[in-house]
Amino acid sequence: MPIVSPLQILASIARAHVAPPFALSSANVELSDAALVTQHLAGDPHAFAELVKRYTGAVYNIAFRFTNNAADAEQISQETFLRAWRALPRLDAQRPLKPYLAKIALNLCRDWAAQTHAQWLDLDEQAEILADETGDPFENLSDQELRTRVRAQWAQLPPLYRTVLALRYSEELSYDEMAAALEMPLNTVRTHLRRAKARLRVLLEQDNET
Amino acid sequence: MKRELQTPTDERLEQALRALPRVKPANDLAARIIATLPPPRAAAHARALGALMALAAALGIGLAYQTAFDMSMRGAFDLLADYTAQPAIVTLYPRQAFDALAQAIPWFMVALSASALGLAAFLAARLTARTRAALWQRV
Numbered sequence: 001m002p003i004v005s006p007l008q009i010l011a012s013i014a015r016a017h018v019a020p021p022f023a024l025s026s027a028n029v030e031l032s033d034a035a036l037v038t039q040h041l042a043g044d045p046h047a048f049a050e051l052v053k054r055y056t057g058a059v060y061n062i063a064f065r066f067t068n069n070a071a072d073a074e075q076i077s078q079e080t081f082l083r084a085w086r087a088l089p090r091l092d093a094q095r096p097l098k099p100y101l102a103k104i105a106l107n108l109c110r111d112w113a114a115q116t117h118a119q120w121l122d123l124d125e126q127a128e129i130l131a132d133e134t135g136d137p138f139e140n141l142s143d144q145e146l147r148t149r150v151r152a153q154w155a156q157l158p159p160l161y162r163t164v165l166a167l168r169y170s171e172e173l174s175y176d177e178m179a180a181a182l183e184m185p186l187n188t189v190r191t192h193l194r195r196a197k198a199r200l201r202v203l204l205e206q207d208n209e210t
Numbered sequence: 211m212k213r214e215l216q217t218p219t220d221e222r223l224e225q226a227l228r229a230l231p232r233v234k235p236a237n238d239l240a241a242r243i244i245a246t247l248p249p250p251r252a253a254a255h256a257r258a259l260g261a262l263m264a265l266a267a268a269l270g271i272g273l274a275y276q277t278a279f280d281m282s283m284r285g286a287f288d289l290l291a292d293y294t295a296q297p298a299i300v301t302l303y304p305r306q307a308f309d310a311l312a313q314a315i316p317w318f319m320v321a322l323s324a325s326a327l328g329l330a331a332f333l334a335a336r337l338t339a340r341t342r343a344a345l346w347q348r349v
Contacts, residue, residue, distance in 0.1 A: 043255065049244045056243060060235035074239060081243050138219055143226065150226045169227040201223060 033097040037088055048088075051097065052081050058098060058171050059105050065166035066109040066159045067118075076112060080105045099173060102181035106163065118159060138208065146204075153203040161196035168193055256337060263333035270330050273323030277316060286314035 031039070031050070039047035059080050064073035083104050084097075091100065112118070138146055154162060167173045167181060178193075179186045281287060289311050293300050300307045 048247065052243050052247075053240045056235055056240040057232055060239060061232040064233040064235075070236075073233075074235065077235065077239060078243050078246060082247065085247055138222060143222065143229075146222060147226045147229050150223070151230055154230070165227060169224075170230065170232050197220070197223060197227075200227075201219070204223075 034093045037091065037093040037097070041089060041093075048085060051084075055098060055101050056081075059101050061170055062102055062105050062163060062166055063109060065154075065162040065170075066106070067112060068155060068159070068162070072112060076105055076108045079108055083108075096177070098171065099177035099181050102167060102171065102173065102177075103183070106181055106183075109159070109163070113159065138204065141208070149204055149207060150200065153200060153207060156203050157196060157199055160192060161199055164189070164192045164196050165200070259333055259337050263330055263337060266326050266333060267330035270323055270326030270328075273319060273326055277319040277323050280316040280319055281314065284314040284316065286311060289314055 031047075033051065033054075036047045036051050040051070056077060060073050060077045063076035063080070064070065067073050067076065080101055084101055087104075141149070154165070157165070164178070164182070167178045173181065175186055175189055179189045182189060182192075184192075289307075293307060293311075
């Protein structure tokens with residue numbers, strides 16, 4: 001029979017009794033935004049860093065779609081998280097965080113537009129855009145080619161349309177969340193989205209013709 | 211009511227829009243953002259909590275010492291020594307024995323020092339709760 005030291009016995013007892021809760025707590029379970037916000041407010045320095053890692057891509061994407069400039073998008077992203085950090089103690093932790101961050105980012109985008117005198121939306125874009133809806137102008141394009149052209153033409157859209165499309169399709173926000181983030185009535189958001197798609201279609205048709 | 215986009219072309223356009231990837235930021239952007247964030251407010255909160263705990267503990271210890279001194283001056287310890295040496299006093303005259311002891315104890319000071327020490331213990335528990343939880347999570 002092997003000789004077992006008292007230390008080994010103690011270690012095995014500790015493993016038997018202590019392992020289950022440790023295993024549970026160390027499991028790689030992704031915490032919800034609300035849990036991370038609560039942990040941050042309780043003083044956990046890693047909780048907000050986790051939120052930054054989780055949403056940097058989304059915030060940067062929104063800022064870039066608006067500004068079309070990497071440096072400005074980075075600066076807006078940085079300021080977005082700083083403002084969110086300051087505002088978190090007043091925020092309802094149960095509310096989804098992504099639309100809230102989008103709202104901060106879009107407010108900063110508005111400030112950026114005011115500073116750089118960039119137009120949110122060209123005046124001629126305010127009118128209803130009528131795309132040719134007869135036939136399929138892209139029938140000669142494969143899905144891959146269409147995606148490539150959409151990516152290229154996206155940059156030609158006004159900032160607001162680029163942003164609305166990004167919020168809806170890249171960030172998958174609901175109409176309500178988009179309305180909250182853009183601080184616009186729901187119907188206005190729907191109108192902008194419809195016009196953005198119509199405008200994109202016109203650009204694609206023009207590109208297809210040339 | 212205006213018509214929503216429904217044609218096959220529009221459906222293909224929607225699919226193309228959904229399939230487009232995000233514009234990706236620089237790999238180190240999240241790290242740079244984290245680096246610029248101020249330290250958590252809880253750190254300052256913990257410092258204040260620690261200072262308050264130290265103050266409460268010092269006050270509690272001082273008051274406890276003063277209480278013990280008062281009890282000694284009022285003869286509470288002598289009474290206890292007598293009761294220990296002659297238990298018959300307590301068994302024969304329990305009411306008088308406890309009354310005498312109760313009068314020798316400075317109850318207000320006892321309550322004051324107990325409150326201060328209790329507050330120090332509560333603050334110590336609050337202060338170390340996070341560390342204890344973190345230790346459990348980390349192991």
